[in-house]
Amino acid sequence: MSDYQLLSSKINEGVKAAIAQALDRHRRLGESIAVWRDGEVVILPPDQIPVMDDQLRAE
Template sequence: MKQSKPRQLLSTKINAGLKAAVAAAIERHRKLGESIAVWEDGKVVILTADRIPPISPEK
C-alpha cells in the first residue's frame, strides 16, 4: 500500500503530460494548415485545419 500514492501521483503527471502534448500537436496542425485524423462514431474522420477547433487554455 505504501507504493500506491507515489504510483498514483506519477500516473497523474504522465496523463497531464500526454494531454498537454496532444493538445500542442493538434494546435500545431491547426496553425500549419495540416489535417488530423480523429475517431468519431466508430469511424476515422479526417478534419481539415479549418475544422479543428482552437485549443482553449485551461484555467
C-alpha cells in the same frame, strides 16, 4: 496520494499537454488530422480541429 497515483497524474498531464500542442501545431500549419468518430475515420480540416484548454497548451 501514493507514488503511483502521483506518477500517473503527472503522466496524464504530460500526455494531455502533448496532444494539445500537436493539435495546435496542425491547426497553425494548416494540416488536417484523422479522428475516430462513430465507428469510422473522419478527416478534420484545420479549421475544425478543436482548441484545447489554454492551460494545457501552455505546459
